[in-house]
Amino acid sequence: MPAPSILRDVFHALRAELGEEDTGITFDNGPLPLDRIDVMVYGAAAPLTATVFATVGMSVEPMAPRDGRAGGRAELRLVRQGAVEPRDQGLIARQLANLATYPWTVGRPLGWGETVSFDDDVPTFPGCRSVFLAGPWEYGQAGSIDTTTEPVRVINVVPISDAERTRALSARPEAFFSELLDARGVFAPPAAKG
Numbered sequence: 001m002p003a004p005s006i007l008r009d010v011f012h013a014l015r016a017e018l019g020e021e022d023t024g025i026t027f028d029n030g031p032l033p034l035d036r037i038d039v040m041v042y043g044a045a046a047p048l049t050a051t052v053f054a055t056v057g058m059s060v061e062p063m064a065p066r067d068g069r070a071g072g073r074a075e076l077r078l079v080r081q082g083a084v085e086p087r088d089q090g091l092i093a094r095q096l097a098n099l100a101t102y103p104w105t106v107g108r109p110l111g112w113g114e115t116v117s118f119d120d121d122v123p124t125f126p127g128c129r130s131v132f133l134a135g136p137w138e139y140g141q142a143g144s145i146d147t148t149t150e151p152v153r154v155i156n157v158v159p160i161s162d163a164e165r166t167r168a169l170s171a172r173p174e175a176f177f178s179e180l181l182d183a184r185g186v187f188a189p190p191a192a193k194g
Helices: 005-018 086-105 162-170 173-183
Strands: 023-028 036-042 050-056 074-081 115-117 130-134 152-160
Touching: 005 036, 005 050, 005 152, 023 086, 036 086, 050 086, 074 086, 115 162, 130 162, 130 173, 152 162, 152 173, 162 173
Parallel strands: 074 152
Antiparallel strands: 023 036, 036 050, 050 074, 115 130, 130 152
16 A cells, blocks of 8 residues: 555655665554554764654654644654664664654654653663653754645654753743753763763
8 A cells, every 4th residue: 555645745855855764664553543653764974973763654644632732743853963773773763663653652742842751761862761852943954844735743852861851841841952952962862970
């Protein structure tokens, strides 16, 4: 069965923005309506650049609005500084695929400015058991992907430490993220305090 047009549009938009992916990891049999989630991996070209992970499949259906939170369609993106080993690529992809199913398994949409916690650290981000979901923060960074169906929001997944999560829950999202961007590079785990 061919992919829905919205997913083809998302895939082609990613290719136009990031080039051809190095690999794609597929997760089948997700909760309906997410029968399949693909995580595209765009490898780092040099040690100081980043590896980008992007979901394709979450936007097949809109998330239901709840408690004043936006519904709509979205896809996830996580950026990791430097090259990522294939085994770790798979672990990060699995975490993103599981997060993509969150609106349908937990019954709550995902949106900019929210935090989500996990039982274990985000792979390759030691000490980060939560993520902050961010919109665009750099000039020219895409906040959405135009499709023939409707715009698809890009949700940037930023792993954060327990201390950062505590601050995120007590501050306005914009203020917290501005502080975080000033404090550290968000493409790498926070530096261990010694």
